[in-house]
Amino acid sequence: MRKTADVGIESDGAGTTVNAGDDLARAAAEAVAQRSYGKLVAFLAARTRDVAAAEDALSEAFAAALADWPVSGCPANPEGWLLTVARRKVIDMYRGQRRDELAGDELRALGFGLDGGSAASESPAIPDQRLALVFACAHPAIEAGIRAPLILQVVMGLDAKRIASAFLTSPAAMGKRLVRAKEKIRQAGIPFRVPQREELGERLDTVLDAIYGAFAESWTDGAGTDGARRDLAEEAIFLCRVVTEVLPGEPEALGLLALMLHAEARRRARRDSNGEYVPMSQQDFALWDAAMIVEAEELLRRASKMGSIGRYQLEGALQSAHVHRRRAGFANWEDVVQLYDALMAVAGSPVVAINRALAIAELHGAGPGLAAMQQVAGDARLAEYQPYWAARAELLARAGARGEARAAYEMAVGLERDASVRRWLQRRQAALES
Amino acid sequence: MQYLLMLHSEEAAWGRMTAEQQQQGYAAYMAYGEALKQAGALRGSNRLQPSSAATTVRVANGKPQVVDGPYVESKEQIGGYYLIDVADLDAAISWASRCPGAGHGTVEVRPVWTM
Numbered sequence: 001m002r003k004t005a006d007v008g009i010e011s012d013g014a015g016t017t018v019n020a021g022d023d024l025a026r027a028a029a030e031a032v033a034q035r036s037y038g039k040l041v042a043f044l045a046a047r048t049r050d051v052a053a054a055e056d057a058l059s060e061a062f063a064a065a066l067a068d069w070p071v072s073g074c075p076a077n078p079e080g081w082l083l084t085v086a087r088r089k090v091i092d093m094y095r096g097q098r099r100d101e102l103a104g105d106e107l108r109a110l111g112f113g114l115d116g117g118s119a120a121s122e123s124p125a126i127p128d129q130r131l132a133l134v135f136a137c138a139h140p141a142i143e144a145g146i147r148a149p150l151i152l153q154v155v156m157g158l159d160a161k162r163i164a165s166a167f168l169t170s171p172a173a174m175g176k177r178l179v180r181a182k183e184k185i186r187q188a189g190i191p192f193r194v195p196q197r198e199e200l201g202e203r204l205d206t207v208l209d210a211i212y213g214a215f216a217e218s219w220t221d222g223a224g225t226d227g228a229r230r231d232l233a234e235e236a237i238f239l240c241r242v243v244t245e246v247l248p249g250e251p252e253a254l255g256l257l258a259l260m261l262h263a264e265a266r267r268r269a270r271r272d273s274n275g276e277y278v279p280m281s282q283q284d285f286a287l288w289d290a291a292m293i294v295e296a297e298e299l300l301r302r303a304s305k306m307g308s309i310g311r312y313q314l315e316g317a318l319q320s321a322h323v324h325r326r327r328a329g330f331a332n333w334e335d336v337v338q339l340y341d342a343l344m345a346v347a348g349s350p351v352v353a354i355n356r357a358l359a360i361a362e363l364h365g366a367g368p369g370l371a372a373m374q375q376v377a378g379d380a381r382l383a384e385y386q387p388y389w390a391a392r393a394e395l396l397a398r399a400g401a402r403g404e405a406r407a408a409y410e411m412a413v414g415l416e417r418d419a420s421v422r423r424w425l426q427r428r429q430a431a432l433e434s
Numbered sequence: 435m436q437y438l439l440m441l442h443s444e445e446a447a448w449g450r451m452t453a454e455q456q457q458q459g460y461a462a463y464m465a466y467g468e469a470l471k472q473a474g475a476l477r478g479s480n481r482l483q484p485s486s487a488a489t490t491v492r493v494a495n496g497k498p499q500v501v502d503g504p505y506v507e508s509k510e511q512i513g514g515y516y517l518i519d520v521a522d523l524d525a526a527i528s529w530a531s532r533c534p535g536a537g538h539g540t541v542e543v544r545p546v547w548t549m
Binding site: 187188189195 | 435437521522523524526527543545
């Protein structure tokens with residue numbers, strides 16, 4: 001549900017009669033909300049750096065549209081209409097909050113113009129400053145954990161309740177943190193701009209990490225039964241597309257988009273008809289989304305020609321290798337291990353090490369796999385990381401160490417929050433006895 | 435926007451430096467201040483006496499209570515500040531990262547409250 005639902009733009013529930021004009025106005029407003037929410041917020045907030053005020057003004061403008069459009073008809077330029085109304089609201093807010101002479105000065109400085117009226121219709125093309133807004137939300141001065149939620153709300157227009165449910169926190173707590181982050185943007189003077197070439201690298205990483213963070217949250221609901229999380233994946237993919245459109249020469253952005261498309265392509269196959277978890281090695285690949293896979297492969301090709309490898313391209317390439325193995329039916333574990341070696345070099349983490357150990361086990365057997373895993377076993381973060389225990393259990397079982405495998409499965413089951421994955425792990429554990 | 439760059443560092447470190455090191459450190463701060471001035475960003479700056487010279491005052495029940503020492507006892511203390519006027523936080527961060535104080539301590543960047 002988008003934030004504009006606050007003003008009733010969501011379609012009506014069953015049993016409500018609405019006339020055709022209302023329906024049309026609603027549909028038009030909803031379409032603009034879908035397409036332009038972030039663009040309008042970005043434009044309104046770029047000068048004031050006041051994201052909350054821009055959101056409030058826009059939400060009032062949507063309400064005004066719902067009152068006006070059924071009567072007067074949909075304007076030829078609905079985006080421009082909304083922007084004009086929202087700009088007036090922003091100006092009103094500033095006038096109301098501050099002493100008049102200051103508000104006047106400030107607004108002139110902001111380039112809003114105190115006529116506030118027809119500027120939008122004079123210049124129908126509203127510049128797309130969404131990416132500048134994304135970079136402001138993912139600024140290093142913003143607390144790392146709130147960057148992805150902030151982007152989802154401010155740029156994608158998702159409401160705090162939806163975001164909170166996707167990130168498994170309470171709406172009140174999420175709302176507070178979002179408000180605080182927006183305050184920080186305004187008070188600290190965080191700029192709305194896409195960083196210059198020389199500083200782009202690190203800053204772009206933060207943006208990509210935030211987008212991937214949103215996508216990863218959606219991934220914990222493999223069944224796609226939770227609508228909130230599924231939407232999150234779509235939003236993350238959409239936003240990454242925006243990044244690749246504005247910065248087409250950034251291979252890591254292409255790599256991330258490819259990685260997400262590959263993962264998304266298999267969503268349907270991750271659960272069987274009873275809702276039970278299906279690991280990739282047993283998925284029916286007829287259920288994979290072929291178009292998404294084709295696009296992902298093309299993106300990886302384009303990225304690889306740019307001659308600068310990075311974490312997301314490597315993870316995308318790993319996805320691609322898994323897809324090829326399943327489809328072609330031949331083992332390519334050597335390539336997979338090489339890709340993990342490269343990934344360890346550019347973005348090593350215990351999580352990468354575990355996956356690398358699993359690939360080594362496929363190539364050289366459970367013993368060498370366990371030995372590779374042992375190298376990170378001391379990392380305290382792994383104690384509560386389900387995939388570590390599941391991977392360890394799997395390799396111990398293969399090595400014939402039943403007792404240890406049983407204990408490791410026990411840990412994995414205890415740490416898993418998805419019931420269907422939990423049942424799958426329990427079945428694996430039970431299979432040890434037979 | 436105006437930002438106050440507050441330089442926090444370990445106070446005892448200065449005393450452990452050789453005369454030559456102190457001279458070098460002093461010169462680095464002078465050069466930094468000059469660069470800020472040339473860029474038209476400097477609004478004010480001062481080095482502070484050590485926190486042993488600090489006195490803390492609080493009025494309770496209408497009576498001032500005066501206590502010897504800084505507000506917070508800690509190894510790291512504020513040793514100086516720069517008040518700068520720049521376009522945005524990125525520019526402020528960029529100046530803060532050039533400050534010699536960021537090398538041997540921590541620079542806190544605080545926007546000034548605008549009325």
